[in-house]
């Protein structure tokens with residue numbers, strides 16, 4: 001689809017500009033972005049594109065190619081963080097957080113699979129943020145845009161996500177993973193040369209989301225925050241594993257296992273960076289697998305489909321595999337030899353069929369570039 005032509009067809013005039021932002025996979029560092037931890041995601045090649053035009057009045061019109069139907073229409077004074085709604089709140093939240101000074105027409109086309117743990121939400125938010133920043137000459141840095149889009153998702157959508165997804169969608173560079181310190185948002189680009197080592201990262205989208213456990217994210221985050229509070233520190237980042245063990249009896253069972261995941265995962269991120277610096281993908285694989293065990297057994301956010309995907313990938317000779325993203329469904333990643341890709345994919349697909357699971361989707365991606373304005377039309 002040509003987004004410019006589509007915009008003209010819908011709104012009967014040209015957009016001012018077109019911007020895009022990618023989804024992401026997180027190599028290691030799961031569920032610790034809200035605990036001031038380090039995370040190591042990279043941007044995938046799939047992204048969300050938006051076409052935007054500034055209006056003379058305060059009307060806001062939004063349409064997504066992935067949600068065909070009526071154009072959603074509201075206005076700046078009607079933007080309300082405590083209101084109700086659907087997918088359009090991801091877009092409106094960014095417009096609200098950026099305090100746009102006039103209305104806009106907005107058309108969205110996303111290639112990142114929705115709700116698969118690849119952060120289509122951040123791709124959507126960041127594509128809009130980059131477009132608004134340029135069109136309204138707001139001059140925000142990428143770090144500021146990460147905070148703004150996180151605020152949009154936290155306060156307007158009501159999802160208490162950390163800042164990782166937005167940061168990598170905005171700051172990623174092709175061929176690198178982004179080591180992000182979520183405490184101060186400082187970043188370091190870490191080369192991750194899978195291709196010349198005959199490797200690739202396989203993403204297995206289980207296509208399931210266990211709705212029963214929605215709210216599980218907030219509950220676990222609250223446990224981690226409760227532990228930091230009991231220790232009198234800002235976040236889990238400030239607690240070492242020996243400290244945690246020494247004061248285990250002050251914590252509830254859930255607080256203890258969830259903090260165990262958070263603190264051990266922070267250690268694994270640093271081990272992963274060290275492994276990448278040595279080009280040691282065998283060790284990287286082991287660290288990735290250890291992350292899965294921790295997410296499955298301590299943080300308890302995995303599910304049968306994710307475990308089958310991970311176990312089968314390992315049986316087929318993956319160097320490491322783990323669930324990614326929020327959990328209870330979504331995607332897993334497996335670090336595999338490229339030449340084993342077809343065999344691994346069909347073995348996982350067969351294992352899913354045997355268990356009566358939905359048909360999974362598979363894709364691989366190289367570390368790609370972050371958000372940008374890709375076209376200014378008539379400006």
Ligand code: ADP
Pocket residue numbers: 048064065066067086087088090108109110111113114115116117118119120121122124325
């Ligand atoms: P993830 O970010 O892992 O894909 P989320 O549940 O955080 O999963 O975000 C998915 C939600 O974001 C969708 O259900 C939808 O409401 C919204 N969304 C993302 N991309 C689009 C899009 N292109 N069009 C409409 N809504 C979208």
Ligand code: MG
Pocket residue numbers: 119120121122165
């Ligand atoms: Mg999301």
